[in-house]
Amino acid sequence: MPQIKDIGEIGLIKRITRPPKDKAILVGIGDDAAVVQMKEGFQVLTTDCLVEGDHFRNDWFTPEQIGMKAIEINVSDVAAMGGRPKFALVSLVLPNDLQVDFFDRIYDGMWKACDRNSLEIIGGNMAHGNFIVISITLIGEIEGNNCTLRKGAQPGDSLFVSGCLGNGRAGLRAYQNNLQGFNKTKNKYLEPKARLAYALKIAPYAHAMIDISDGLASEIRHICNQSHLGANIFLDQIPINDEVREIARILGENEYDYALYGGEDFELLYAVSEENFQHVKGIFIGKIINSPEIKLIYNDSEEEIKRTGYDHFSNDF
């Protein structure tokens, strides 16, 4: 089975190159840099990476799933800004003895996620290392006034999420504890899908939006800190599906901890004022308040949320 070090640059480039579909791509893979034709307007740019051992394990993820996830987590960031992704650049660190088939399948996964989200890989770079690192930069465009920042929330806004939370953490815990079954949750962990179409519908009507990559508590804190406001979160409104509740029960853990402090759900959290309720869908979980505190309310008790997400250190900035 050939290894990466046997193939050489030209061989690798041939494997990953596709003829560009987007006519704006004037120079794609294979020169010092890519060149695209830009229209006047707002451009959105983000970068995020997957590190072997930290973000994925080769015995849980197929190479295709690693590739898909690398793209989807970046699409999720573009979507959370109200943007539409267009171009990707891929920076890879790969072990010398990696099987070429594994490399091909990572790219198959990346292209599959690109097709799903209508974007194209236009360039990249490869280097040696003892473990796999996949850094993706995504460039997209924002139409009109659709840019949804973290800082735009207003007092009285309602907070919504786009779907059930806790899947990412529950899937991870199921793998870590060798639980059988729970395939729906495991699959959501292995194959997160960015909420791009959903975000583009919400963006014109949301005061603030963020994707939930590091747990709900962490993302609410970002919106509140940057909007200089607080929030009331109603614990029993947080949507959690039955499999996640069952995984938590078996492991003697708390499903709300998965949702609040887990990571990798890639749902959206957004703040909408009452006059725009008719235009948005979503699951109501709380309110923005004119106070510095973020409070978790359950029955008639409340407590301040002081913990944040899964991991301070693995974050966009």
Added chain:
Amino acid sequence: MPQIKDIGEIGLIKRITRPPKDKAILVGIGDDAAVVQMKEGFQVLTTDCLVEGDHFRNDWFTPEQIGMKAIEINVSDVAAMGGRPKFALVSLVLPNDLQVDFFDRIYDGMWKACDRNSLEIIGGNMAHGNFIVISITLIGEIEGNNCTLRKGAQPGDSLFVSGCLGNGRAGLRAYQNNLQGFNKTKNKYLEPKARLAYALKIAPYAHAMIDISDGLASEIRHICNQSHLGANIFLDQIPINDEVREIARILGENEYDYALYGGEDFELLYAVSEENFQHVKGIFIGKIINSPEIKLIYNDSEEEIKRTGYDHFSNDF
């Protein structure tokens, strides 16, 4: 001494954020993604990374030098396309126990190289890993018809380089062999500087241009392959300075091997037709020929160059 894991996301973001100078930066570090105001035109995009152990060693490079190099190698790619860099995104993999002071100094170096090349860091990402990886994506603009690809060389074009070659490899060999002195060459290895201003002057008049990151032989091959032509290279025209010759002599190695098959010189190689000689400067090293071969000519003998650069695997695509 505080370590990365002690600081938290907010703490790290505060350390790396500067108020944007460029008014086109609408959202910089600190949201899901950056947002910039784009003008209509050609945009150039590239990504390249530095890996600890492979591209730098902490006992040779200061943290500032690591940061500077990470930016400069990307500026070099943008420059080689005839572009002017504008924005950088930084994706970092860092060990948990890295000293915060080391991190700060990497960023100091990156900002220093950014200032030198008039660009700004607008976003990024951080993750854990056992060794440092710095992936940079650079976005720039190309004015008018200045886009200089690899594929544009024409038969009869003269090949020029922007400066002495072999410094990158000679500096590395000096360190590997604990040679004392040779500070000029060592410094060129530790602190390569992209030829941005030079490239912008050459771009309107060059048929093809590339930066010399993997050795002259490799870069000539890129231009020839993509232009479907060959080249004659005149060995004794290849510019090599005295320190590099002396390092090769001491180590019993060949200084022309450093230039042809070494790496990390970050000079420019470009093809210019005779009618444009008056507009360009540079050191003549050879000619583009209507043949599939790349020949190295010395006195009256010639040999085909079949080897390529330093490393097939560590390359842009």
